Amino acid sequence: MRLLLITLLLISSLNAESGILDIEWPQIDPTHQKPSTPYPDVLTKGIKDTKLPVYIPSTYAYDKKMAIVADKNFYTISFFIDKAIVMIAGDKTFQETISPSDAKFDKVIKPSAVEFVEDEGIMSTDFNRHGVNYTLSIECDDYKTDTRCTKEEFLRNIYNRLIIVGGKK
Amino acid sequence: MRYFFIILIVLALTSCASKKEDSIKKEPEQTWKGKGFTYYPSGQLLPTNSGKGRFGDRYVYAPGIRFPLAYAPAYLNSQVYGIGGRYGPRGSLCDKRNYRYPWRDNFCEKRNRKRSMPLCPAGTGHQGVDIRAKDCKDNTHYAVAVEEGVITYIGSYSVKLRGITGRTYRYLHLNKRSLQVHRGQRVWRGQKIGRVSNNMGRTKTSIHLHFDIKQTIRFGNRSKSVYVPPYASLVNAYKRLLRGRP
Numbered sequence: 001m002r003l004l005l006i007t008l009l010l011i012s013s014l015n016a017e018s019g020i021l022d023i024e025w026p027q028i029d030p031t032h033q034k035p036s037t038p039y040p041d042v043l044t045k046g047i048k049d050t051k052l053p054v055y056i057p058s059t060y061a062y063d064k065k066m067a068i069v070a071d072k073n074f075y076t077i078s079f080f081i082d083k084a085i086v087m088i089a090g091d092k093t094f095q096e097t098i099s100p101s102d103a104k105f106d107k108v109i110k111p112s113a114v115e116f117v118e119d120e121g122i123m124s125t126d127f128n129r130h131g132v133n134y135t136l137s138i139e140c141d142d143y144k145t146d147t148r149c150t151k152e153e154f155l156r157n158i159y160n161r162l163i164i165v166g167g168k169k
Numbered sequence: 170m171r172y173f174f175i176i177l178i179v180l181a182l183t184s185c186a187s188k189k190e191d192s193i194k195k196e197p198e199q200t201w202k203g204k205g206f207t208y209y210p211s212g213q214l215l216p217t218n219s220g221k222g223r224f225g226d227r228y229v230y231a232p233g234i235r236f237p238l239a240y241a242p243a244y245l246n247s248q249v250y251g252i253g254g255r256y257g258p259r260g261s262l263c264d265k266r267n268y269r270y271p272w273r274d275n276f277c278e279k280r281n282r283k284r285s286m287p288l289c290p291a292g293t294g295h296q297g298v299d300i301r302a303k304d305c306k307d308n309t310h311y312a313v314a315v316e317e318g319v320i321t322y323i324g325s326y327s328v329k330l331r332g333i334t335g336r337t338y339r340y341l342h343l344n345k346r347s348l349q350v351h352r353g354q355r356v357w358r359g360q361k362i363g364r365v366s367n368n369m370g371r372t373k374t375s376i377h378l379h380f381d382i383k384q385t386i387r388f389g390n391r392s393k394s395v396y397v398p399p400y401a402s403l404v405n406a407y408k409r410l411l412r413g414r415p
Contacts, residue, residue, distance in 0.1 A: 014228055018334065021385070021392055069321045069353045074331065076321035078352070085324050091394070093335035093385060096230070100389035107287035108395060109388050117284040119296060120341055120379060121369060122327065126394055133385055133394035139324035142371040 013104055015097040020073065023052060023092055023131035025169055039165055040064045043077075047166045050075050052092045052132050054167040057158045060086065061165060072168075083141040084148055086158060090134045114159070116152035123149045125159060136162075198271040204241070204411045208272035211400045219250040220279030221290040223398050229405060230382060230397040231336055234315040235358050235415050236406040237300065237380050238365070244301040245272040245403060248375050249280065262375040263305035272407075274400040275299055287395050296396040297339065297381025298403065307376050308344040308364045314356040315406070323352055325370040328362055334384075341379035342368050359415060 038044075039061060046068030047054045052075075060066065060079040067078045074091040098105050116125045121143030126135050136159055140149035148154040198207045212222030236243070246267065249255050253262035260266075277286065277294035286294045302310035316332035323329075328340045328348065343363035350362050367373045382402070385394045409415050 016232070021387065022390060067352045069319060069331075073335070074321075076329070076331070078322055078324075087322055087324070089321065089337075091331075091335065091337075091385065094387040094392050095335055095384040096386045096397075098386055098388050100391070102388070105287070105386075105388070107285075107292055108386055108393055109391075110287075112285055112287075115283075115285060117282060119280075119282050119284050120327075121372075122324070128392065128394075131390070131392070133392060135394070139327060140370065141325050143325075143369065144372050 013098055013102050016095070017097045018093065018095045021092045021094055021131050021133075025053065025130060035061075035165075037062070040066075042066060042068065043165060046070055046077075047075055049168070050166070051168045052090055053130055053164045055090065055129070055134060055162040056088055056165050057086065058161045058163045059158065061163065084138055084146065086136075086138050088134065088136045088162075090132050092132045116155050116159075118143075118149060121149060123152065123155050125155060127159075201408060201411075205270065206272075206407065206411060207270040208245075208404055209274065211274055211398060211404075212277070213274060214278055215247055215250045215273060215275075217250055217256075218279070219247065219256070219275075220277055220294055222274055222277045223288060223290060226288075226398055227401045228398075229401045230384065231315070231334075231399065231402040232405070234332075234338075234402055234406050235313065236403065236410040237312050237315050237338070237340065237378060238302055239311040239313050239359075239361065240303070241407065241410050242268075242270075242303055243407070244268050244270070245275070245298055245400070246301065247273065247275040247278060248299045248377050249278065250275075253375070268301060268304060272404070274398075276396075276398045276400055287393065288397060297379055298399055300378045300380055300403075301376070302365045302378070305376055308347055308366045310365045311361045312340050312343055312363055312365055312378050312380075314338075314358055314360045314362060317358050318356060320350045320352055320354045320356060320362075323348065323350075326368045330356065330362070337383045339379075339381045339383070342366055342374055342377060344368055 050070045051072045069076045076089040079086040122139045124137035140146035143149045212224035214222040250257045252260040252264040277289035318332035321331045330338045344366035347364035367376045382399045
């Protein structure tokens, strides 16, 4: 009986309504709009249709070997570094809706600090900026001994160097 | 006399409640007509120190997805707390008892990690589920796309598929040489991705598929991208696979 009740409560709380999130564009730094040296074609062409702020680590902004998969609502960019891959993804869609006062989902609703955590050997962080959800991660060939995947400093350093390189309003 | 009746009613209700508690603790596995498939309810982890699951949540977060392995049988159970696992009974990871029904949820299973998992009762836990293929043969059984979408990322041992719904599905431990997809490739539901193996970069893990689902939950004008419980979605998907209509 209790199980049934919990199930009914959970079902009634979640709403499988999906759509596009309202995003708030930042006051874009003009230096992001017009870099002193033009960004490589692979980047400008890859994100030409993307309608959200495209963040990438400044360290790799001119890396011509980056791989980009994008459309108007999301992007994923991978950078191949020595025996590891750095990935950043942004997405402005949602798949479920809950009430902002729903106590059953308090852990989801509660604001949380940005954390850098290793899971399944992959160091990653999730964060929200301008209403868009982003993921930044690094996956190492040797996740057990490579400190870029065992300690957070490397990824945190990349996180601190994220810049907006494009995206349409 | 009135107080006597009140006490009697209170005692009866208390007894009834404790019986309900017992019945929950001893809830039998769920059975399914045909093909012998049985499974424990969502959130019921192994009755050891494997953590606290999201018990009672039968909500299907990813309705209509295809089962992520090409064919049945497949066995969803813990790699870490099962036979041969790091915290499990002694034995081989390929022990036949690991390749049997009933299925057992392992989302939210306690792992040696601190990642916030907002949909786990403890606030931390395993982000997805581990699935064993038909048998313990390495690099033999195919994982397939659960939804039409695009391959957004391929790492040393992980592949990400972004479905047309916007959900992101992650496949871990596929044999890298067996991959049938490349970054940016559009895939249809059921298309082969790669073969299940023990690939975890230079270090090997057990032969299994780690599968997880990440999606965005909106609340008011805010939102959060979280790993959601895949178990109920996979039970439904597996039943469709067994019916021959994956």
